[in-house]
Amino acid sequence: MAWIEAEAERTECAVVRIAMVLGRERTHQFYARNGYFDDGLLMVKALSRGAAEFPEYVSQQV
Numbered sequence: 001m002a003w004i005e006a007e008a009e010r011t012e013c014a015v016v017r018i019a020m021v022l023g024r025e026r027t028h029q030f031y032a033r034n035g036y037f038d039d040g041l042l043m044v045k046a047l048s049r050g051a052a053e054f055p056e057y058v059s060q061q062v
Helices: 002-010 025-033
Strands: none
Touching: none
8 A cells, every 4th residue: 555655646646546346344444444535436337248357246136
């Protein structure tokens, strides 16, 4: 994380944004401990050609 943030600063990046899959509580806690916070919710949908590559984004039929 230190390298990522230092590189962002070096390249004059103002914000680091991380995307996570919902339900990864330990990952969420890791980023929170490192000073990151939730700023919203990103909605995604895998199209037919992306379903195999991104199974976590395929809608679950209820």
